[in-house]
Amino acid sequence: MILYLIRRLLALAGVLIAIAAVTFLIFYVLPSDPAAAACGKTCSPERLAGVREYLGLDLPLWRQFLDFLSGIFTGRTLGSGQYAVQCDFPCLGYSYENSLPVWDLLMDRLPVSASLAFGAAVLWLLLGLGAGVTAALRKDTATDKALMVGAVAAASLPVYFTSVMLIYGVIRVAGLLPYPSYHSFGEDPLGWASNLLLPWTALALLYAAMYARQSRGSMIEAMAEPYIRTARAKGMPERTVVVKHGLRSGMTPILTIFGMDLGGLLAGAVITESIFGLPGIGRLFYGALVSSDQPVVLGVTLLAAFFIVVANLVVDLLYAVIDPRVRY
Amino acid sequence: MTTTAPGAGGQTPPAPVPGGAPAPEAAGAAPAAAATGAGPWQLARRELRRRPAVRVSACVVLLFVLMAVTAPWLGALGGWTPGEFDKTAIDPYLGGQPLGSLGGISPAHWLGVEPVTGRDLFSRVVNGAQVSLLIAFAATAIVVITGTAAGTAAGYFGGRTDAVLSRLMDLTMSFPSLIFMIAMLSVAKDVNRIVLMTAVIGLFGWPGVARVVRGQTLSLKHREYVDAARVGGSGAWRILTRDILPGVSGPVIAYTTLLIPGMISTEAALSYLGVGVRPPTPSWGQMIAESVAYYETDPMYFVIPSVFLFLAVLAFTLLGDALRDILDPRGGRT
Numbered sequence: 190m191i192l193y194l195i196r197r198l199l200a201l202a203g204v205l206i207a208i209a210a211v212t213f214l215i216f217y218v219l220p221s222d223p224a225a226a227a228c229g230k231t232c233s234p235e236r237l238a239g240v241r242e243y244l245g246l247d248l249p250l251w252r253q254f255l256d257f258l259s260g261i262f263t264g265r266t267l268g269s270g271q272y273a274v275q276c277d278f279p280c281l282g283y284s285y286e287n288s289l290p291v292w293d294l295l296m297d298r299l300p301v302s303a304s305l306a307f308g309a310a311v312l313w314l315l316l317g318l319g320a321g322v323t324a325a326l327r328k329d330t331a332t333d334k335a336l337m338v339g340a341v342a343a344a345s346l347p348v349y350f351t352s353v354m355l356i357y358g359v360i361r362v363a364g365l366l367p368y369p370s371y372h373s374f375g376e377d378p379l380g381w382a383s384n385l386l387l388p389w390t391a392l393a394l395l396y397a398a399m400y401a402r403q404s405r406g407s408m409i410e411a412m413a414e415p416y417i418r419t420a421r422a423k424g425m426p427e428r429t430v431v432v433k434h435g436l437r438s439g440m441t442p443i444l445t446i447f448g449m450d451l452g453g454l455l456a457g458a459v460i461t462e463s464i465f466g467l468p469g470i471g472r473l474f475y476g477a478l479v480s481s482d483q484p485v486v487l488g489v490t491l492l493a494a495f496f497i498v499v500a501n502l503v504v505d506l507l508y509a510v511i512d513p514r515v516r517y
Numbered sequence: 518m519t520t521t522a523p524g525a526g527g528q529t530p531p532a533p534v535p536g537g538a539p540a541p542e543a544a545g546a547a548p549a550a551a552a553t554g555a556g557p558w559q560l561a562r563r564e565l566r567r568r569p570a571v572r573v574s575a576c577v578v579l580l581f582v583l584m585a586v587t588a589p590w591l592g593a594l595g596g597w598t599p600g601e602f603d604k605t606a607i608d609p610y611l612g613g614q615p616l617g618s619l620g621g622i623s624p625a626h627w628l629g630v631e632p633v634t635g636r637d638l639f640s641r642v643v644n645g646a647q648v649s650l651l652i653a654f655a656a657t658a659i660v661v662i663t664g665t666a667a668g669t670a671a672g673y674f675g676g677r678t679d680a681v682l683s684r685l686m687d688l689t690m691s692f693p694s695l696i697f698m699i700a701m702l703s704v705a706k707d708v709n710r711i712v713l714m715t716a717v718i719g720l721f722g723w724p725g726v727a728r729v730v731r732g733q734t735l736s737l738k739h740r741e742y743v744d745a746a747r748v749g750g751s752g753a754w755r756i757l758t759r760d761i762l763p764g765v766s767g768p769v770i771a772y773t774t775l776l777i778p779g780m781i782s783t784e785a786a787l788s789y790l791g792v793g794v795r796p797p798t799p800s801w802g803q804m805i806a807e808s809v810a811y812y813e814t815d816p817m818y819f820v821i822p823s824v825f826l827f828l829a830v831l832a833f834t835l836l837g838d839a840l841r842d843i844l845d846p847r848g849g850r851t
Contacts, residue, residue: 204691211692215701338570341838345831347782349789349805350823353812361813402838453693460786464809474696475790478703486700493693501691 201498208494213254216483282484291488301371302469306454309392317400325408344398352391352464369465388465407439440511452500456493564843571839577832588647597637599644599799607635620817632815645799652715653780659719661773664726672734686724694721702792733765767844774837778830801826
């Protein structure tokens with residue numbers, strides 16, 4: 190187990206470094222000049238050269254990349270002499286746009302994106318598993334078909350359409366909820382939930398179908414197993430049979446998708462955040478793209494990759510918890 | 518994973534007719550006679566015909582494909598080109614609102630017009646279908662070809678080839694793909710947007726196909742008929758193309774059909790975000806992005822491209838679901 194974990198963590202670091210390298214290449218090699226972006230519109234050639242040196246862009250590419258990497262682990266000093274700036278431990282550089290450390294910008298926005306992702310995940314698991322299990326228990330009935338087609342239809346709606354319709358219906362016409370603005374969970378839990386309810390719903394509708402289909406398939410399979418008959422024969426209540434014996438064995442594939450989905454969402458839902466005006470990482474990313482703020486774009490990409498890789502690792506470890514046959 | 522799907526080549530050589538190549542005896546022959554000795558593809562086709570949902574979604578898919586292929590002519594039927602302004606269809610005193618009800622739907626403009634410019638929505642939606650489906654299909658082709666090649670190679674050769682390819686799959690799957698696509702598309706400046714989008718979208722999809730194909734290949738490569746071919750002196754290339762490929766084609770076709778709606782959505786999302794197809798060229802996502810601001814004043818403008826996008830994605834998903842149930846009842850799920 191420990192050995193497995195060490196191996197996986199090493200692989201994880203490797204993947205992250207590879208992703209950092211690819212991202213770095215794309216942004217620093219493709220025709221766009223970060224120095225010009227950092228320097229602004231009224232920039233003299235001398236000043237541009239100065240900025241280039243300050244940002245370390247005059248160094249060979251591999252040096253720049255190594256500096257960037259070591260900055261993440263140990264922090265580094267940007268520039269020299271009187272302009273030197275100490276960039277502390279998880280140093281991802283400074284935003285060209287507002288000169289704030291990228292790490293602080295990301296951590297500032299993370300609670301919003303994380304709230305959005307976790308809330309939506311709870312909702313889509315409830316919707317998806319609920320629909321899937323119900324459909325499986327009523328296999329081949331009208332309920333089953335209606336649920337499955339409904340799930341696919343909901344997932345086929347583009348999220349920007351669902352979001353706009355939700356805003357129109359619930360906020361503009363019915364006036365049931367305020368227009369979303371982020372409230373911190375610690376200060377105002379009720380405001381937090383009511384403001385995020387619509388974005389959660391929009392995302393959940395998109396994701397739930399996959400879970401409905403998957404859980405329906407696994408449930409149908411599991412409920413035909415002999416151990417279900419045994420459980421029933423023991424006189425176990427049907428509810429316990431379904432949840433503890435049926436659902437649990439079908440959880441492995443669902444967990445795999447869940448890890449990927451949640452990991453991917455944690456670093457921001459670009460479209461949903463923009464439509465609902467939530468100040469999360471997705472919007473930070475989009476804004477940074479528009480203004481060619483490369484350190485921020487690079488930071489968001491790395492953070493997103495980090496979440497995906499970690500989520501996959503956690504999922505693999507959870508397999509052993511869910512399925513006693515799995516050992517590492 | 519030992520799947521013996523109807524399409525997985527359970528029996529040996531009388532090999533399935535690849536793709537949709539019309540097998541005349543299957544299409545026209547008396548069903549009673551075929552029932553006993555039907556090949557996997559015939560069985561699949563018969564099963565597909567039995568389901569009404571499949572028939573409807575197949576028709577919708579066909580309509581969309583026809584619409585995309587004939588877009589320049591079909592669009593011209595309405596009498597307008599996608600970029601043509603019609604100042605007579607809008608009300609300059611009402612901020613360029615379309616004249617008439619329902620977003621200006623009239624005999625002259627079958628689906629109404631865009632506010633402000635008065636461009637014909639029918640022509641734009643039809644031409645947008647061409648752009649959206651072209652990108653989706655081309656990206657799917659890249660994904661399927663790369664994925665199948667990588668998957669068969671990894672599964673058949675095993676060893677170091679498998680190790681390298683499998684690591685590459687893991688790595689590609691760890692990329693935050695949407696964020697990456699947006700970033701790549703926004704950095705690239707003067708290139709053909711359609712080609713670029715196809716390449717970028719195609720880049721991240723192949724590991725899914727490769728995994729399915731790899732698993733299938735692993736289960737096929739030690740079947741007797743493959744061994745027989747090997748003993749008979751067939752080279753690796755011949756075995757891969759003649760014996761393995763027909764065997765993996767069932768799951769691959771099912772997976773491919775399910776990839777297309779995802780590709781359509783991705784293209785639309787990227788264009789919606791403004792990093793996809795650039796304005797004079799219409800695409801559904803970009804039309805929706807432009808119309809969001811008008812959803813209250815001119816709802817039809819917003820609803821029409823959304824409905825087209827929705828129907829296309831839904832029809833492809835339903836068709837793909839059915840194909841997967843039939844061609845690959847157990848495998849193919851990550």
